[in-house]
Amino acid sequence: MDELELLKKDWQSNRTEYPELSYDEIYKMSHAKSSSIVKWIFYISLIEFAIGLILILLNPKIEGQIEFPRWVEIMSYATFPVIGVFIYFFYKNYKNITATDNIRKLIKSILKTRRTVKYYVLFNLVMAGVFSCVGLYVGYVTSEGGAEQFSANAHFAEYATLGVVIVLVTAAIIAFFYGIYYLLYGILLKRLNKNYKELKKLEV
Amino acid sequence: MDKELEHSFVEQLQKHQNIVHKVCRLYSNNQDAHNDLFQEITIQLWRAYPKFRGDSKFSTWMYRVGLNTAITLYRKSKRSIKTSDFDAYQFKIKAEEYDSTEEEQLKLLYQAVHQLNDIEKALVLLYLEDKDYREISETLGITEVNARVKMNRVKKKLKAILNP
Numbered sequence: 001m002d003e004l005e006l007l008k009k010d011w012q013s014n015r016t017e018y019p020e021l022s023y024d025e026i027y028k029m030s031h032a033k034s035s036s037i038v039k040w041i042f043y044i045s046l047i048e049f050a051i052g053l054i055l056i057l058l059n060p061k062i063e064g065q066i067e068f069p070r071w072v073e074i075m076s077y078a079t080f081p082v083i084g085v086f087i088y089f090f091y092k093n094y095k096n097i098t099a100t101d102n103i104r105k106l107i108k109s110i111l112k113t114r115r116t117v118k119y120y121v122l123f124n125l126v127m128a129g130v131f132s133c134v135g136l137y138v139g140y141v142t143s144e145g146g147a148e149q150f151s152a153n154a155h156f157a158e159y160a161t162l163g164v165v166i167v168l169v170t171a172a173i174i175a176f177f178y179g180i181y182y183l184l185y186g187i188l189l190k191r192l193n194k195n196y197k198e199l200k201k202l203e204v
Numbered sequence: 205m206d207k208e209l210e211h212s213f214v215e216q217l218q219k220h221q222n223i224v225h226k227v228c229r230l231y232s233n234n235q236d237a238h239n240d241l242f243q244e245i246t247i248q249l250w251r252a253y254p255k256f257r258g259d260s261k262f263s264t265w266m267y268r269v270g271l272n273t274a275i276t277l278y279r280k281s282k283r284s285i286k287t288s289d290f291d292a293y294q295f296k297i298k299a300e301e302y303d304s305t306e307e308e309q310l311k312l313l314y315q316a317v318h319q320l321n322d323i324e325k326a327l328v329l330l331y332l333e334d335k336d337y338r339e340i341s342e343t344l345g346i347t348e349v350n351a352r353v354k355m356n357r358v359k360k361k362l363k364a365i366l367n368p
Contacts, residue, residue, distance in 0.1 A: 027210070038277060103345055
């Protein structure tokens with residue numbers, strides 16, 4: 001292609017005058033704050049981990065008002081080691097991101113890091129769902145005078161209403177958090193996903 | 205030791221800064237975006253520099269980090285998204301080596317390259333730098349055969365953009 005050869009000739013010639021940066025300007029630039037996508041993912045992930053931990057630490061306070069069944073309590077303590085495992089994998093994946101890898105490997109490492117956080121968020125959503133269902137049920141039954149009185153007086157309509165309220169409230173909570181998460185990463189990783197697909201397409 | 209490392213890094217980058225400018229030229233639409241990307245590439249180069257062992261040329265290593273930053277790490281700021289500025293985004297030319305038809309053709313070619321996607325731009329950049337298919341495939345992380353196939357497609361695509 002002749003045109004591309006013309007472009008190559010122009011590209012390799014030194015006739016284009018690019019701005020010339022001084023030693024001091026380059027020095028300052030190399031120490032400036034990065035705005036890389038990896039840094040954003042790292043900060044957002046830290047916030048997500050923090051929110052997860054705060055929710056669990058707040059749990060005993062909620063427990064003071066609503067008496068959760070024993071198995072829910074055990075489950076809430078069991079989440080600590082799980083979070084530890086998530087943080088370990090997140091940090092390991094994060095450390096594997098290096099700007100000197102080839103483009104495909106680099107995108108893969110970034111997406112892998114993000115996937116760890118995605119599973120962590122899913123885990124939190126499931127936990128939030130369980131606590132919301134149990135909390136709503138126990139809260140309602142307590143307000144009706146306890147489990148025995150509720151089961152003695154309740155008819156099908158009460159059970160159905162309670163069931164519908166639990167499902168709707170839980171779905172709303174999960175949808176709200178999932179929506180924020182989806183938007184955040186959707187915007188942040190749109191270009192990265194597009195480029196990764198483009199490279200994968202080449203392998204078919 | 206760190207001071208020495210810093211000094212040798214800044215000196216080498218200053219010497220080869222045109223490489224970074226060339227990457228920025230392909231991936232930016234205006235001067236502000238060019239400057240932003242230049243800064244981010246410089247940051248990434250400095251971060252990766254302690255691991256640079258010199259088994260590849262500094263310039264080759266710069267291309268890799270520069271392209272990685274432009275394609276994957278850099279988060280485009282709002283000011284880099286405007287495409288209407290592209291016509292005004294030109295660099296000074298030192299010498300008039302071409303006739304007016306060729307100059308016009310070059311302008312159209314640069315515009316056409318700007319319409320390619322990020323991966324296609326990387327292929328074009330490496331091709332313009334006369335890198336062989338082995339190096340192109342290693343930089344992108346694809347096979348040599350696929351690099352060739354993709355390059356032929358890019359050539360066809362450019363032709364289609366130039367001759368609609």
